[in-house]
Amino acid sequence: MSEMAEVATARRSRITPEREAELYAAVLDLLREVGYDALTMDAVAARTRSSKATLYRQWGGKPELVAKAIRHNKPGNIADIDTGSLRGDLHALTSREDDCTMQQNAALMRGLFMAVHGNPDLLQAFKELLIEPEMEEFHRVVQRAVDRGEVQAGRPALDYIVHMFVGAFATRTLIDDQPPTQEFLLKYIDAVVLPALGIPVD
Amino acid sequence: MSEMAEVATARRSRITPEREAELYAAVLDLLREVGYDALTMDAVAARTRSSKATLYRQWGGKPELVAKAIRHNKPGNIADIDTGSLRGDLHALTSREDDCTMQQNAALMRGLFMAVHGNPDLLQAFKELLIEPEMEEFHRVVQRAVDRGEVQAGRPALDYIVHMFVGAFATRTLIDDQPPTQEFLLKYIDAVVLPALGIPVD
Structure with a gap:
């Protein structure tokens, strides 16, 4: 596992799987609505009632959050x-x-x-x-x-x-x-x- | 041959093959310099010392001109x-x-x-x-x-x-x-x- 992925896993373990799934679903909804370029961490925070600080701490940034949301969505x-x-x-x-x-x-x-x-x-x-x-x-x-x-x-x-x-x-x-x-x-x-x-x- | 291609061929026959090659080369140079979105027919006209009206008459528009230039470039x-x-x-x-x-x-x-x-x-x-x-x-x-x-x-x-x-x-x-x-x-x-x-x- 790469360093980036290890850090992300360690960070992610602080939230419940249910909450994580909810967040990823909201990210995918927003992506479908506005596309990647117009998607903001502010919008994700508002939609999921989280703080931007939490999002950055858990995922590192928008690219990582989006990649993880897509992967989570795979059946x-x-x-x-x-x-x-x-x-x-x-x-x-x-x-x-x-x-x-x-x-x-x-x-x-x-x-x-x-x-x-x-x-x-x-x-x-x-x-x-x-x-x-x-x-x-x-x-x-x-x-x-x-x-x-x-x-x-x-x-x-x-x-x-x-x-x-x-x-x-x-x-x-x-x-x-x-x-x-x-x-x-x-x-x-x-x-x-x-x-x-x-x-x-x- | 599609109607679009037939019209383009008929139009193109009005200029010499040498002039055509020169135009395509200029289009590819510009594409490499500024990319598709920033490429303007004005810039092509200026670079090739042609009128914009000629370019539109010969090729129809920017997408057709670019596609033809790429195809012409194939060895x-x-x-x-x-x-x-x-x-x-x-x-x-x-x-x-x-x-x-x-x-x-x-x-x-x-x-x-x-x-x-x-x-x-x-x-x-x-x-x-x-x-x-x-x-x-x-x-x-x-x-x-x-x-x-x-x-x-x-x-x-x-x-x-x-x-x-x-x-x-x-x-x-x-x-x-x-x-x-x-x-x-x-x-x-x-x-x-x-x-x-x-x-x-x-």
């Missing part, structure tokens, strides 16, 4: 999924969110992704508090497939799993101009991700 | 590449630009990609004047591989070639925080694109 723990096959695990991962939730989150993520431009501290917080922990869990799912002998250890595509998924989401949203749906993601997993990893799909 | 014609194998063709495509040019262009594209947020007309011009024509050429390269029997017709990954490449560029630039290089792209093609298309790589 379940990736590492809990264990269907016995990589295809089953990836399909289960994709089915954690229904299409409506996925589209709301895609809109939110698109806005945040754009806000990264001009907010390098947001990109940093995203990497450290959202992308890296999530990728670590994700790699555990893939590692189990390697351990089962489903994927060959050292298979070159193992280094590019994030790239394949980012490509699916970004291209679908921006170039195809269509929302990511479960149907699309399942097709993409079977067409690209599994064959690249050497798993035949009938 | 050579994708469809001219024909090495006899898809791996050879994709590697040749990747080697059209040296690492330095690729990094300069990646920085430019990253800025423009961010500018798409809040400029839907830019996204529209990009799709119509840059992405679609380029993808059409690209698909001809892949279609030749299908015609040669190298890739099975109907292979599901054929629908996701753009997604795979966008994933490589976007993830490398934003999440890996590293410039796209030829070495990276060649590895990615061998690890992801070719296996997904069912072409074994030794």
Whole structure:
């Protein structure tokens, strides 16, 4: 765990999980209403009836608070999924969110992704508090497939799993101009991700 | 060809190719200097000693002018590449630009990609004047591989070639925080694109 994440965990332990969930939900609501750039710690404090000092003490700043709120919003723990096959695990991962939730989150993520431009501290917080922990869990799912002998250890595509998924989401949203749906993601997993990893799909 | 592109071609034919190249180069210089949002048609007119009326008559507006300038900047014609194998063709495509040019262009594209947020007309011009024509050429390269029997017709990954490449560029630039290089792209093609298309790589 990085120093930043350790400090954040130590700080966060001072509030109850219920209160934490309430705060994150308010942050996401505000993000959807005004976007990242117009979101202020004052507004979060007012909406959640907390003091700004508390928010800064617990999270360090707006980028960290937003990254943590997004991560908290993800349903379940990736590492809990264990269907016995990589295809089953990836399909289960994709089915954690229904299409409506996925589209709301895609809109939110698109806005945040754009806000990264001009907010390098947001990109940093995203990497450290959202992308890296999530990728670590994700790699555990893939590692189990390697351990089962489903994927060959050292298979070159193992280094590019994030790239394949980012490509699916970004291209679908921006170039195809269509929302990511479960149907699309399942097709993409079977067409690209599994064959690249050497798993035949009938 | 779309109506928009036909009109642009008809208009463009009134100026010489040399003058056109000069104009596009000036637009790219300005883009690198000030970014999309701060770029004005006034500045383009001043830099290229043309009238704003001419610019609007020839290109329609800033988004179209920028998309055309980017497309003109791409070296050579994708469809001219024909090495006899898809791996050879994709590697040749990747080697059209040296690492330095690729990094300069990646920085430019990253800025423009961010500018798409809040400029839907830019996204529209990009799709119509840059992405679609380029993808059409690209698909001809892949279609030749299908015609040669190298890739099975109907292979599901054929629908996701753009997604795979966008994933490589976007993830490398934003999440890996590293410039796209030829070495990276060649590895990615061998690890992801070719296996997904069912072409074994030794």
